[in-house]
Amino acid sequence: MSTFIKDYIEKETINRRNFLLASAAGLGSMAMPMAFGKGAAFAAENPALAWSYRDRASAYWNSVVSGGEAFVESIGKTKEDMVSLINEGSSEKSLADIKAFLAKNSGNCAIACDANDSPNARPVVEAVKEAGGYISTIWNKTDDLHPWDIGDNYVSHMSWSDEKPAEDTARILFAAMGGKGGVVHLGGIPANNPAVKRLNGLKNALKDFPEIELLDAQPADWDTTKAAELMASFITRYGDKITGVHCANDNIAYGVIEALKAEGITGMPIVAYDGNMEAVQMVMDGDLLATVFTNPHWGGGVSLALAYHAAIGTFKPSEEPNEHREFYGPTILVTKDDAADFKAKYLDNVPTYDWTDFWGPSNGGIVYK
Amino acid sequence: MTGRFSREAVIRWAPLLVLIALVILFTAINPQFFSLRNFARITISSAPALMVAVGVTFIILMGSIDLSMEGVISLTAVLFCMAFVRFGGNLAAGGWLAMPLILALGAGIGFVNGLIHVRLRIPSFMASLxxxxxGTGAAVLLTGGDIVKVDDDVFRGLLTYRVLGFPLMVYVAVVFLGLGWFLQTRTTLGRNFYAVGGGEDLAHASGLNVRRVRIAGFTLAGVFYAVAAILQVAKLGQAESVTGANFMFISITSVVVGGVALWGGVGGVWNALVGVLIVNTINNGMVVIGLPDYVQDGMLGLLVIVAVVLSTDRRAAIVVK
Incomplete structure (x- = not known):
């Protein structure tokens, strides 16, 4: 631990020094193209590659990383050529690591990144721009930050529209409930964007089912243990009134199923989200009605591919339409009918993607409300 | 003298009174709270946390602190699942072998923890953290972020098989609580914990090998964390690298709410039991009475402060740090 802190302080100190150097270099590189003519993009050779993300303790991020590695191998490099910048849920660390990486490689970088929280996206992309690197982000950014306002260095942003898929799972749930009864929602961390969207999706579907009552919706923090305890409390409060459960992700559904098991309740209609291996198996076994797969492997690969190809000059981001700079990732609904096919296609064998087909599987440009 | 005695008596019984008051309060607002089924639900969520709290009680009695529980539980839970599957995947076929193995592992980790703290003279706070x-890192390494499942119905009987309305895992927790009580009151080691916590210099001057007592305390705590890990797997049927998450907060809060003084020497496993029940009753009760989720965290904090104010004899502490 003490070495961890010591290392961290050392890194921060070096980082601050390098940041000054990098800023100077960044200014230099910005001035350079101007000398050679207006706005001529710098085609970098062999940029250093990095993925910046939260942690390795979840199936989701591991899948993102596996996509990044698959892309790196597709361009004839080894997995080790992609550096993992793990922010451990800290925006400060996210920014500090990226600045250090830029400084180490004199800005010749292609980075894919989830900035950990929305406000952190701006300082991250500005640091990358200043150093002359290229970055693609996923999930977190504020609505007023757009790649086209920053320039070619901010290549793209990908997010997932969770509202519609969550609405679809809610409709499947309500149909299984026979169009009437009581439903409880166990959500993610309250302020998390996807948590809000997934609850909204449920509420949208409720409008078409007047005989279904939303009994309660409370956060379970994406956590299996918390979900089991919350579900147990729901059972005390609502008892038999609960005839369906809408979960914000798969981990929550696992806890719900165990809480019901403890009560000897079987056959409760439950829907989830994320399309993890275990959840898909549960859909096949009939323990879950549906889950939603967001293909994190593809998201992880294509984000890094976009940054890389922009860096080496394969395409010029500013010449692309806005829906190629900000777009939704794919969402696939998994139900009992297609779970076996889905598992064989996406989970048992990871498909080989064409990493230059940047927008093929995507779901259209991001729409702000 | 009687005035002082009654004051001590009140402080001694305050945590239990707080628990009873909470039960009455929640029942008054929603009578459904007061049912055997709901008490079973509260005890299911309490059982693993109780094991952690009992373990850390011994450490806190000595005036030290142990913050390793989350990592130790994650690691032992993951290894328990892996060993269980490796030994045949069901209890009868050999899965039971995983239990003594994991308890020994828990003891081993606790022993190393104590050794680092005592031999390298690193404060227990830092060494255990x-x-x-x-532990967490090792669990991530082992699982690669995936979930390890245990599907054996016999083992899961700890959760699903009920005697007098309560699942078996609750009785297992009670047995280990009894063991903790026995160690605390009927063994030299238990009395030594109090001696170290009450006045380490004095204990040392009296010829007590304080270092050995500390290492034994951490080893014992490690065993209880491993029991918690097994019960947690029984409860959820799976383990992953975040299985231990939140146990640090809930166990230490419970122990303090239950009336164990952080400066050592005061309290015991009964306080840990009452504390765990208080925290889990609050968590369950807030949902049962329909408190909006955005006030729940604040309310939990508030009730914890009230419980601590009522249940610790702060007059005895010269310095509060």
């Missing part, structure tokens, strides 16, 4: 990180 670091050990916890090592």
């Amino acid at each position: 670091a050990m916890g990180f090592v």
